[in-house]
Amino acid sequence: MSELITAELVDLDLSAATKDAAARSLAERMVAAHRVTDLDGFLADVAAREAQMPTGLDGGIGIPHCRSEHVNAPTLAFGRSAAGIDFGAADGPADLIFLIAAPAGADDDHLTILSGLARRLMDPEFTAALRAGTDPAAVAALIRGEEAAEEPAPEEDEAAAAPGSAPFRIVAVTSCPTGIAHTYMAAESLAAAGRAEGVEVTVETQGSGGFTKLDPGVIAAADAVIWAHDVEVREKTRFRGKPLVDVGVKAGINRPAELIAEARRKAERGEIAAVSEADGGSGSGDGDGDGSGADRAHFGVRLRTYLMSGVSYMVPFVAAGGLLIALSFAIGGYEIASAKSVADHFVWGETDSWAALLNQIGSAAFAFLVPVLAGYIAYGMADRPALVPGFVGGSIALTVNAGFLGGLVAGLLAGAVVMAIQRVPVHATLRGIMPVLVIPLIASAVVGFLMFIVVGKPIASLQNALTDWLNGLSGSNAVILGVVLGLMMCFDMGGPLNKVAYAFAVGGLADPTDGSLKVMAAVMAAGMVPPLAMALATTVRKKLFTKTERENGRAAWVLGASFITEGAIPFAAADPLRVIPSVMAGGAVTGALSMAFGATLRAPHGGVFVVPLIGEPFLYLLAIAAGTLVATALVVLLKGARRAAPDTAGETGATGSDDSRVPVAA
DSSP, rough: OSSSSOOOEEEEEEOSSSHHHHHHHHHHHHTTTBSSHHHHHHHHOOOOOOOOHHEEETTTEOOOEETTTTTOOOEEEEEEEEEEOSSSSSTTEEEEEEEEEEEOOOHHHHHHHHHHHHTEEEEEEEHHHHHHHHHHHHHHHHTTTOOOOOOHHHHHTTTOOTTTTTTOOOEEEEOOSHHHHHHHHHHHHHHHHHHHHEEEEEEEEETBBBBOOOOOOHHHSSSSEEESSSSSTTTTGGTTTSSSEEEEEHHHHHHHHHHHHHHHHHHHOOOOOOTTOOOOOOOOSSHHHOSOOHHHHHHHHHHHHHHHHHHHHHHHHHHHHHHHHHHHHHHHHGGGGGGTTTTTTTTTTTTHHHHHHHHHHHHHHHHHHHHHHHHHHHHHHHOGGHHHHHHHHHHHHHHTTTTHHHHHHHHHHHHHHHHHHSSOOOOOTTTTTIIIIIIHHHHHHHHHIIIIIIIIIHHHHHHHHHHHHTOOOOOHHHHHHHHHHHHHHHSSSSHHHHHHHHHHHHHHHHHHHHHHHHHHHHHHHHHHHHHHHHHHHHHHHGGGGGHHHHHHHHHHHHHHHHGGGGGOOOOHHSSSHHHHHHHHHHHHHHHHHHHTTTTOOOOSSSSGGGGEEESHHHHHHHHHHHHHHHHHHHHHHHHHSOOOGGGGGTTOOOTTGGGGSSSOOO
16 A cells, blocks of 8 residues: 655645645646546545635645545655645644545555544644654655554543543534535544543544444434534434534634533523425535524525525425326317316216316326425424424415425525424423424414515515516516526436425415416526437547546436436536536527527426427427527537547546556556
8 A cells, every 4th residue: 555645745834825726736746646636636536625615724734635536545745835826724824734545446545544643633732743854754654654653542532521420422423515624523523522521522533435324322322413514414314303503614623622511501501403304404505503593604505505495395296296287288288277177077988088187187296396395405404393384384375376496585584483492491201292292383373474464465565566577578688697597407407406496496386377487497498418428429529528428428418318417427426627618508509599489398308208388399399409409519629628428437437547658556
């Protein structure tokens, strides 16, 4: 196994002025050491990781890191800057810069080495020695741990507890997007603060190499829970029923003592957090979250997760109900929507009766869209007690004609009301009936009052104005809307922006108008472009893609034709800076052309398989073809501007890089 860091990977006089320049300077050393195969590709991965969250830490440390297809051996490069470089830390520039490069399939042993470094960065003596070092070889040895001090024995940790009394117990989970550095630094920081405070802290690190779950007995015995995370906590329901402090991972690094104190206060107040698998609960990563959701960035991430929870539960109703309604129109025509109830009139041998049956079943499914959306937004916020007020609020939104927007507001209101009620201390004898009786009762009454009396009518007016605007769209206005919807559908390919655009279109199908049907058509057409474009690109320019990507390209034909935008995600993940702008441009073209052609669609899903239900079907397919060609041309052009990749690149997994020209480290 190659050494993680050598003298050649140490720069004790790093002259870079910016974090990008610092990363490039250190990465060039990795390339020279044959640890990185594609400098630009690797730096793009570093920049993408940096965009998720700044990697500067208090104490003058910058620790940019990523997992990349362009790394063939776990590697660490170290640079020391006299002037300091801004990596986004609250206390100023960093003079100690570590660039960590991990292969996409790094093994557990190497991840253990990387996590060990992360923990040692919390030791002031270690960082002082790095600042004082003059010999690159000695500094490399220090970083490798060859001069590391021994870890304190477990008995020393336990001695911090007051004699004769059980210590306060906390279980914690730490995680960050790559699971290499911040995950383990937060764990070490919390553990060290616990020892200083006489608190027993047991940490589960959910890193990129997997995680070992805490013993259920340890969780059961804990007095409180701390989550310091920037990605979703896995199997979070294990921690249900405990006081919870929920923050970004950098808060766990920078102010662990405050988090422990907050956990103790919540335990003393008897605050029990609602935890559900639908709750993404990811931190902001800015280190400023207070665990109560007051931090704006942290709340923004959580708000997105709440909305996505509601949309994800709504989509099956959309697919089932919408396709049944579309099929009924194909069989019986649009006038079938006004047919008598099949419960009163159904003739087995009449086609119209069967069309009416399908239409009415689909309409019944569609009637649940807004209540389900509201109910599961609330559920994502406050778990099962919020389901009832969420569904009630969503139903009232339909009653007052507040529609899709009303459902969004009702769900957020229901979740917020339940979360507020859960913060009120109650006697132990009442806790058993709170989630099944008291909370649903009070929250439903409050949400009902707000929806009927306070916010329902203004939202209904806004919904009507939006509907009138859609109906009045023509010419350039329609084209501009098509461009915006196309960009949203293709930016994150199944992510939040994609789902917002899709939910906006589906909401219009509940009470269809000419404008809303055009929006639905544009959204589905644009959503088909990314996988179709990548499928075409892998067909016409095979050498620009790895073997795995070419195999994915064959599957993308079917996924794109079926309106499954996620079929392009593997390509975007491997090369986001080239793929995402390309497919966004193609989606914008398709959305604009679909609106300009006046294509309409009554089915919320189905891709090319519902073309018979599309108004102006030939022009609609032309719009999809045009956008696909634009996206394909751009991605081929951008990838072709790099060094050509040989057919054998698929065996290395390095997109667009010529690994045969770079020796692989042992």
